[in-house]
Every structure is written in structure tokens, then in C-alpha cells.
């Protein structure tokens with residue numbers, strides 16, 4: 001890689017003000033990680049940390065090529081439309097009123113057919129700032145959240161609590177052995 005790139009720009013996962021060391025997600029401390037990955041030939045920068053994720057997505061308005069080439073997915077070459085990164089990007093674009101312009105890179109029909117699931121998932125993950133930003137934008141624009149989306153959020157929340165409880169139980173068993 002160092003023979004190909006002298007500068008590598010990495011879009012920050014979280015605003016710099018959210019910097020912290022947490023085990024679950026190295027995006028919170030990527031400034032340190034990127035610094036450690038540098039070589040004498042390749043310099044790595046984290047960029048966009050002065051903006052919230054939804055502000056960065058909003059700035060795509062100034063780059064029409066994004067409508068043709070935007071890739072949010074971390075699981076496949078084409079956007080899968082269902083992973084966390086795709087969901088929050090699609091919901092952010094929806095909240096910004098821009099989603100319909102992205103039919104070349106996202107399955108817009110699938111989104112609207114399953115909009116309650118997308119919004120329900122977003123509600124269920126509102127502790128995460130990326131999802132919360134989408135909900136705040138929707139609230140700012142007086143966009144309605146259906147009862148079905150709220151119901152789905154409650155189901156997902158209950159399922160997550162069961163998973164967390166089981167995870168804690170398994171961890172406690174592992175510690176004892």
C-alpha cells in the first residue's frame with residue numbers, strides 16, 4: 001500500500017469530541033490507531049471528525065457522484081441494504097429528504113416496503129449517536145414515526161435485553177471455569 005498511497009484519508013467514525021477508549025469499537029480512538037499504522041511513506045489522517053455523521057451525509061448534496069458511487073456497506077461490495085451501516089445511512093438520507101436520489105446504490109423500493117422496520121431498528125438503537133442523529137433530524141422535520149415502527153422497536157429492545165442477559169450469564173460461567 002505504501003508504494004501506492006502517500007496519504008490515506010479515513011472518514012472518522014465518530015466526532016473527535018467523542019474520543020474514548022472502549023473495547024467494543026476502535027472507531028472511537030481511531031486517531032491513535034491511524035497514527036500507529038503510518039509508515040515513512042504513507043501518512044494517515046482521520047477526517048470529518050468536526051462534524052456529526054448526518055452532517056457529513058448531508059454534505060453529499062454537494063457531490064452528485066455520491067448518488068452513483070456511495071458505498072456504506074462493510075459486508076459486501078454492493079450495499080446490502082440491511083446491515084447496521086446501510087440502515088443508518090439509508091435512514092439518515094431519508095431523514096434528510098435525500099434518499100430517493102440514491103436509487104442507484106440502495107434498494108429504495110425495499111426501504112419503503114419495510115420502512116417501519118428501518119425506523120423501528122433506528123429507534124431500538126437510539127442510544128448510539130448515529131441512529132439518534134437520524135431520529136433528531138426526523139423530529140426536527142416533524143416526520144411521523146408510525147405505531148408499527150414503535151412496536152418493532154419495543155420487540156427489538158426486548159430481544160436485545162434477553163441477548164445481553166444471556167451474554168452476562170455466559171461470561172459469568174466462563175469466569176468461574
Ligand SMILES: [Zn+2]
Nearest residue numbers: 073080083086
Ligand atoms: Zn450493508
